[in-house]
Amino acid sequence: MDLIAEAIKGTGDVLPGNAYKWHYIEKTVSDVAALFGFREIRTPVFEKTELFERSVGDTTDVVQKEMYTFNDKGGRSITLRPEGTAGAVRSILEHGLFNEALPVKAYYITSCYRYEKPQAGRLREFHQFGVECIGAAAPTADAEIIMLGDMVLKRLGIKNISLEINSIGCPQCRAKYTAALKEYFAASKDKLCETCLSRLDRNPMRILDCKSPICREIAEGAPKILDYICDECNDHFNQVKAHLNAAGVKFTVNPRIVRGLDYYTKTVFEFISNDIGSQGAVCAGGRYDGLAEELGGPHLPSLGFGMGLERILMVMEKQGCPFPEEKKIDLYIAPMGGAAASEAVKICSLAREEGFAALTDVAGRGLKAQMKYADKIGAKFTLVLGENELNSKSARLKNMQSGEQIDVELPDGVISAIYDETIKNTFADLESSLENLKI
RNA sequence: GUGGGUAUAGCUUAGUUGGUUAAAGCGCCAGUUUGUGGCACUGGAGACCGUCGGUUCGAAUCCGACUAUCCACCCCA
DSSP, X not given: XXXXXXXXXXXXXXXXXXXXXXXXXXXXXXXXXXXXXXXXXXXXXXXXXXXXXIIIITTSHHHHHXXXXXXXXXXXXXXXXXXXHHHHHHHHHHTTGGGSSSSEEEEEEEEEEOOOOOBTTBOSEEEEEEEEEESOOSHHHHHHHHHHHHHHHHHTTOOSEEEEEEEOOOHHHHHHHHHHHHHHHHHTTTTSOHHHHHHHHHOGGGGGXXXXXXXXXHHHTSOOGGGTSOXXXXXXXXXXXXXXXXXXXXXXXXTTOOOSSTTOEEEEEEEEESSSSSOOEEEEEEEOTTHHHHTTSOOOOEEEEEEEHHHHHHHHHHHTOOOOOOOOOSEEEEEOSHHHHHHHHHHHHHHHHTTOOEEEOOSOOOHHHHHHHHHHTTOSEEEEEOHHHHHHTEEEEEETTTOOEEEXXXXXXXXXOOOOTTTOOSHHHHHHHHHTOOO
């Protein structure tokens, strides 16, 4: 393949044969969101670059090297959203939604864009289900958000997911902690890897995350955040854990979890799968109490998470999770000859108005080929229409699964109701419903 | 941005130490009883062997570059 028939690096297509899986995931996710009182919000794919610099943080990798940023014709710096939180919060602030009953609970299913090197579970365009709960300071909110994520995963039938949580404190206690970290790591400055050396000044917490064996070893003895967080943060974290325990949500505390976006405070968490390679974080989020103010709004303690839909799909396929079957064609009409073709078109049209998926020949195929086609597309019933049928005004309706056939009358060559699949699935039931055919 | 693997039909692959018309299965199309699918059989279409360049009498096969893709690091969902 060459020329223009190729997708952009790091992007993928959802093909017709797979779309039903996405529909299922999207439906499940929004159903669960609704159970928790979240309503959908839709925001633009692009925002002012500044919005992401301010919220995500201008020292983060995402902002520094992964954003799709460009100037529009008016000279404005525009960026394709690299994540969903910033836009959602911006919109909520802009429209003053925080003046209504708090918390504001919004969810979204959108595409995000990051200029990264593609890999298993990592794309340049990917899709996220995200929830944002704005104006909820209590630890019950943290537990609730985590339970929402947990419920989505369970409903989708996903197994073997571990939940890891941590608290990274508030700006005050975190400042003390990073100072302590700096001091600790500075002592072994000459042993740290290159990247960690540069992290030392900017964001020493990231060193805890380093995979290099030497840094890891040094990090073992590093001060723990949980020893530094203030009483209030500690109390908050303890209550979150208590609520999760009470709700029966299993988790482990992982002091190494450090979110890469600057807006996080206090509780952070990740749902991790080991089934899809190294990019196993399937859902991650936390609290961001300072974000609304950072964007010029009032103080609104908030939190949320993002769930990577491609990753979710990968896990489901890997684990063989069941997807509800795709809706198949109800009726296929195989006409023979021009007059019959015209009748078939008419009958299809009427059947569709009754809510049945009905098809007829559009490829000029012979009868046998049409039957094969009907079989391939999974048609539940077929109706052969030839001269005999047109003359006798009756035809045989065939159940493609059982092979049974039944005579149907066609006085005016028209069937207005084929069958009601929700009530009458069997051929026997069909018989009675066919008595009511208006013809 | 750094590393490693891979690139042959729509899909999954074979292709022996370089040798002439590049194979197979699946899928697709058409036939095998005159008006009925699934099974079986027969036939057909479909590949400039990722691109460009090099070595050679001769390259899908060897070398180089590029591109794409996969995996890992980094980072993140």
